Amino acid sequence: MNVISGTEAILAFSGVSVEFGGVKALANVSFSVPKGQICGVIGPNGAGKTTLFNTVSRLQRVTRGTVSVNGRDLSAYAPHDLPQLGVARTFQHVGLFSSMPVFDNVMVGAAAPWAAKWTTRYLGFPPSPRIERRIREQTELMLERLNLNELSDKRTDELPFGSAKRVELARALAAKPQLLMLDEPAGGLTQEEVLGFGEFIAEVAKEMQITVVIVEHNMGLVSSLCDRLVVLDHGEIVADGNVAETLASEAVQNAYFGTGS
Numbered sequence: 001m002n003v004i005s006g007t008e009a010i011l012a013f014s015g016v017s018v019e020f021g022g023v024k025a026l027a028n029v030s031f032s033v034p035k036g037q038i039c040g041v042i043g044p045n046g047a048g049k050t051t052l053f054n055t056v057s058r059l060q061r062v063t064r065g066t067v068s069v070n071g072r073d074l075s076a077y078a079p080h081d082l083p084q085l086g087v088a089r090t091f092q093h094v095g096l097f098s099s100m101p102v103f104d105n106v107m108v109g110a111a112a113p114w115a116a117k118w119t120t121r122y123l124g125f126p127p128s129p130r131i132e133r134r135i136r137e138q139t140e141l142m143l144e145r146l147n148l149n150e151l152s153d154k155r156t157d158e159l160p161f162g163s164a165k166r167v168e169l170a171r172a173l174a175a176k177p178q179l180l181m182l183d184e185p186a187g188g189l190t191q192e193e194v195l196g197f198g199e200f201i202a203e204v205a206k207e208m209q210i211t212v213v214i215v216e217h218n219m220g221l222v223s224s225l226c227d228r229l230v231v232l233d234h235g236e237i238v239a240d241g242n243v244a245e246t247l248a249s250e251a252v253q254n255a256y257f258g259t260g261s
């Protein structure tokens, strides 16, 4: 498929298949995402988007093929290793610690790369005061960047949905990822919130030099935000390229509406 050459890839899928019994959720998917790109993954319900995401988060094993980040084959890693590899994600249904205040939720993200170190995980070394200070500073920075300062002490289950989504994003960004995976970030947001969200992601991706892969049904967001679209249908890539051409392609019309000739 469309493996981009000449630019260093941060994420690469090579011949990835995932099968559930007789169901082929992904069938021989290959593409790579160069550093700095905002890549949208779209497709009708059941196309394999979440499965694709989960192979990166290590929540889903591949039946065949390889998923790699910065050239490292992810099969050697567990989900808790991802912050150290520079990968952060958000979930389709907000995945916050509901009884904890906003500040602590974001601090979990800021502490994640440090917490994933083997000296912490296996030997239980507590953070030094210097590291603890850095984690708190990073948390405060993200709260400010996402306009969450005023909500800092609120429990996350007391927040409106749009604010909870912002907290989840702050938590993911607090880990200073190189690769940010966003799973349907616009779901449940008002149209105004969606616009603001798209602008914010574009700004932050540039500012923090983050590569973004986004699964999204909201075509308005996808069109305004993404540099490129990969379209899945029945587990296969049916189109891959710039946004306008891809959306207008026969393969996409077929996948969504069954109207191509």
Ligand SMILES: Nc1ncnc2c1ncn2[C@@H]1O[C@H](COP(=O)(O)OP(=O)(O)OP(=O)(O)O)[C@@H](O)[C@H]1O
Binding pocket: 020, 023, 024, 025, 043, 044, 045, 046, 047, 048, 049, 050, 051, 052
């Ligand atoms: N754990 C599972 N066991 C069996 N089949 C599964 C499992 N997870 C996904 N599938 C099937 O794999 C296919 C791809 O599902 P997936 O959730 O990845 O699609 P999707 O594009 O994310 O859909 P949606 O847009 O509805 O979220 C579907 O046919 C789905 O029913």
